[in-house]
Amino acid sequence: MNNIILIKYGELTLKKGNIKYFIDCLYKNINHKLKGLTVNIIKDNRRMFVEYQAKDQTTIIDILKHIAGIYSFVICYKVASDLEKIKTEALNLVSKEKFNTFKVETKRSDKTFKYNSNEISRMVGSYILKNIANIKVDVHHPELLLNIEVRKDYTYLYTNEIKGLGGYPVGIQGKGMLMLSGGIDSPVAGFLALKKGIKLECIYFESIPHTSIEARNKVINLIKKMTKFTNEINLHIIPFTKMQETIYQHVDPKYMITIMRRMMYRITELLAKKNNCLVIVNGESIGQVASQTLSSMAVINEVTNMPIIRPLSCMDKIDIIDIAKKIATYDISILPFQDCCTVFVPKHPVTNPKLEKAILMEKTFNYEDLIKECLDNVITIKITDIEQDNLHNLL
Amino acid sequence: MIYLDYSATTPVNLEVLTSFEKVAKDYIGNPNSLHKLGSDSYELMNRAIEQMASLLNVKSNELIFTSGATEANNLAIKGICYKYQNRGKHIITTKLEHSSVSEVMHYLSNRGFEISYVNLLDNGLVDIEHLKSLIRDDTILVSICHVNSEVGIVQPINEIGKALKKYSKLFFHVDGTQAVGKIPVDLTNIDLYSFSSHKIYGLKGVGCLFKQASIDLEPLLHGGKSQSIYRAGTPSLALIVSFSKALRLSLENLDEKYEHIKKLNDLIRNELSKYEHIKINSNEHCLPHILNISYVGINSETFMHALEQHGIYVSSQTACSKLDGPSKTIMALYNDKKRAISSIRISLSHLTTEEEINLFLKCFDVEYEALSAVLGE
Numbered sequence: 001m002n003n004i005i006l007i008k009y010g011e012l013t014l015k016k017g018n019i020k021y022f023i024d025c026l027y028k029n030i031n032h033k034l035k036g037l038t039v040n041i042i043k044d045n046r047r048m049f050v051e052y053q054a055k056d057q058t059t060i061i062d063i064l065k066h067i068a069g070i071y072s073f074v075i076c077y078k079v080a081s082d083l084e085k086i087k088t089e090a091l092n093l094v095s096k097e098k099f100n101t102f103k104v105e106t107k108r109s110d111k112t113f114k115y116n117s118n119e120i121s122r123m124v125g126s127y128i129l130k131n132i133a134n135i136k137v138d139v140h141h142p143e144l145l146l147n148i149e150v151r152k153d154y155t156y157l158y159t160n161e162i163k164g165l166g167g168y169p170v171g172i173q174g175k176g177m178l179m180l181s182g183g184i185d186s187p188v189a190g191f192l193a194l195k196k197g198i199k200l201e202c203i204y205f206e207s208i209p210h211t212s213i214e215a216r217n218k219v220i221n222l223i224k225k226m227t228k229f230t231n232e233i234n235l236h237i238i239p240f241t242k243m244q245e246t247i248y249q250h251v252d253p254k255y256m257i258t259i260m261r262r263m264m265y266r267i268t269e270l271l272a273k274k275n276n277c278l279v280i281v282n283g284e285s286i287g288q289v290a291s292q293t294l295s296s297m298a299v300i301n302e303v304t305n306m307p308i309i310r311p312l313s314c315m316d317k318i319d320i321i322d323i324a325k326k327i328a329t330y331d332i333s334i335l336p337f338q339d340c341c342t343v344f345v346p347k348h349p350v351t352n353p354k355l356e357k358a359i360l361m362e363k364t365f366n367y368e369d370l371i372k373e374c375l376d377n378v379i380t381i382k383i384t385d386i387e388q389d390n391l392h393n394l395l
Numbered sequence: 396m397i398y399l400d401y402s403a404t405t406p407v408n409l410e411v412l413t414s415f416e417k418v419a420k421d422y423i424g425n426p427n428s429l430h431k432l433g434s435d436s437y438e439l440m441n442r443a444i445e446q447m448a449s450l451l452n453v454k455s456n457e458l459i460f461t462s463g464a465t466e467a468n469n470l471a472i473k474g475i476c477y478k479y480q481n482r483g484k485h486i487i488t489t490k491l492e493h494s495s496v497s498e499v500m501h502y503l504s505n506r507g508f509e510i511s512y513v514n515l516l517d518n519g520l521v522d523i524e525h526l527k528s529l530i531r532d533d534t535i536l537v538s539i540c541h542v543n544s545e546v547g548i549v550q551p552i553n554e555i556g557k558a559l560k561k562y563s564k565l566f567f568h569v570d571g572t573q574a575v576g577k578i579p580v581d582l583t584n585i586d587l588y589s590f591s592s593h594k595i596y597g598l599k600g601v602g603c604l605f606k607q608a609s610i611d612l613e614p615l616l617h618g619g620k621s622q623s624i625y626r627a628g629t630p631s632l633a634l635i636v637s638f639s640k641a642l643r644l645s646l647e648n649l650d651e652k653y654e655h656i657k658k659l660n661d662l663i664r665n666e667l668s669k670y671e672h673i674k675i676n677s678n679e680h681c682l683p684h685i686l687n688i689s690y691v692g693i694n695s696e697t698f699m700h701a702l703e704q705h706g707i708y709v710s711s712q713t714a715c716s717k718l719d720g721p722s723k724t725i726m727a728l729y730n731d732k733k734r735a736i737s738s739i740r741i742s743l744s745h746l747t748t749e750e751e752i753n754l755f756l757k758c759f760d761v762e763y764e765a766l767s768a769v770l771g772e
Contacts, residue, residue: 214434221438331441337429391442394414395640 007048010071026069026169070164076156087127101138106148168197176281177272182339185283187329192311205240215337227385237379253346261300269304285312290349396706402742408596415637443639459604459623464572465495467589467604474612483533490727491543519548542573545724547685556584576645597641601634652745657683689737692770705758710740
């Protein structure tokens with residue numbers, strides 16, 4: 001296998017003390033995603049190398065683009081660390097590209113190699129100049145950048161860098177409980193959390209028959225898309241019908257959403273603790289709906305001390321939609337099924353709720369028993385990235 | 396039986412048929428219904444369309460499913476003309492088009508549109524310089540078939556598409572019915588591209604129009620929610636799924652299949668060129684899948700029926716054109732009426748075997764001799 005992809009870690013290399021832990025985690029994630037392919041993964045403190053078979057190249061590139069913690073990667077060519085061989089391969093490599101100006105950049109980790117980086121760049125550069133007509137060197141804004149990395153036994157040559165996701169490997173930050181509704185925002189929030197290394201579990205509130213089984217399938221399909229960035233996600237389905245109906249019967253319609261959200265937070269916190277999650281993640285974005293004004297958030301948030309990560313809090317909807325399209329959740333999110341936040345919606349929900357009022361209203365019914373009932377009857381589904389696909393043979 | 400009329404239609408691949416049956420039986424929901432059965436169908440439809448889009452390297456929302464290539468061609472041409480007629484009413488096309496394009500042109504010419512025909516070079520390829528010279532300020536559409544259905548000329552649509560790029564007001568439609576599944580197709584420089592399922596071992600009754608996302612069209616059919624806003628009607632899920640499968644299978648081992656057919660084509664070509672009255676109409680720019688010849692002096696239909704007695708099925712002109720009158724394609728290429736009323740199309744498949752061809756050649760010889768008695772002077 002002479003096909004090699006070189007992976008650069010990005011932010012990871014800043015984390016001095018824990019670097020080994022970070023790299024092991026990334027290695028584990030990459031290894032998991034490449035399972036089933038014939039590859040050989042080699043890691044060291046600054047780089048990872050994936051040796052692969054030529055036929056798998058497109059598949060592997062696609063997989064690597066979805067793994068958090070990879071800053072960038074390049075398809076590179078391996079030659080013995082010998083100046084003549086490096087020159088020949090360099091010429092061979094750049095002659096496949098179209099360019100007018102170029103630059104050679106050399107890194108030499110093997111300090112015993114008899115030329116230093118600048119000398120190697122110069123010699124290879126002039127060899128290329130001699131052999132290809134009408135090109136020039138431009139050290140400031142080259143159209144083509146040829147990188148040479150001289151290591152002990154082998155030298156790696158590469159040109160174009162493919163950008164990775166960045167962030168940290170999923171799992172290094174522990175777990176978060178994502179509140180998933182089926183809308184556009186929550187999967188994006190989940191993706192951003194995954195990208196920062198947070199492993200996810202999801203909580204979904206279901207109000208059958210006010211919401212349909214299709215709405216649940218929609219959430220499952222959203223999670224399937226999110227598993228492209230992680231290996232598995234547990235989905236906890238909370239039967240919320242009774243709670244929602246009770247709120248409807250006891251609470252001033254204006255405060256229904258406020259109280260409902262407070263209940264959701266209470267349930268989420270308990271479920272999160274039970275599943276060893278350190279934080280709650282959700283798709284709230286300031287000002288987007290009545291329950292997401294600052295005063296609403298303050299009143300709703302009052303029920304929990306658990307940190308709440310709101311990756312979208314300061315983003316505009318249009319930018320959120322952009323990300324949703326990139327991670328392929330948008331088309332699923334816009335399917336027109338009712339979710340539990342869209343049933344029993346009052347015409348004029350309060351945008352500036354008062355905490356005292358909310359507390360007073362909650363005293364009119366025994367919510368603690370209802371919460372317990374919700375948690376006792378939770379359904380948990382494990383959704384893995386291995387597609388169990390029965391549609392495949394039809395196509 | 397020796398079937399040598401694969402360009403008219405192909406036998407359905409049994410795997411494709413199985414998919415059709417399963418989907419028709421198991422997926423009864425309308426993809427647009429909001430219940431479970433509907434969303435199952437919806438998911439399957441999306442997957443089928445996604446697969447097709449990725450095979451063609453385009454986006455899912457750029458594919459519009461129709462009842463066949465005829466509807467796809469109609470939708471492309473009329474859809475553009477009706478939508479953009481305020482820009483102008485001038486269309487450019489060729490004399491090599493299938494009737495589902497040329498008849499639409501004829502129809503539009505009676506409704507205030509002006510049609511220009513681009514010159515062909517001696518080898519049958521579109522004269523791109525002449526094409527550019529025909530473009531006017533009011534030209535809104537250029538329509539050129541990728542592969543001609545009678546003789547098999549492959550037009551350099553990529554090159555033509557690139558040349559047309561700088562004329563931002565006009566759209567470029569390509570009828571790809573005879574190309575898809577036979578040669579690699581690159582849609583980068585094409586605005587609209589039609590093709591059909593039954594030419595690639597899929598079922599009859601479904602076709603597809605690729606349309607670049609940024610282009611608008613006036614629909615031919617209006618009605619309820621469907622697979623695309625440009626074509627109303629309940630999506631035919633089983634047909635769409637089977638079409639997607641047919642496309643996937645037709646693109647497998649494309650090179651190998653091409654080489655096999657090329658070998659058979661060479662074999663026939665070498666043998667038939669030995670006959671005095673046989674003229675080979677397909678040149679080096681033609682697909683090996685199609686070999687068009689003329690038995691000069693003998694009507695197409697006569698020779699076709701003569702071969703039919705041996706259980707050999709070829710075609711005179713294309714199955715879709717009217718049988719009377721000389722072939723327009725052959726006239727456009729050779730301007731020779733005798734040749735144009737005697738043309739025969741032999742069309743081959745990767746399913747065709749060398750034994751079949753040898754038997755065909757034997758029968759050909761017998762009928763050639765028999766009919767030579769009735770040749771005039």
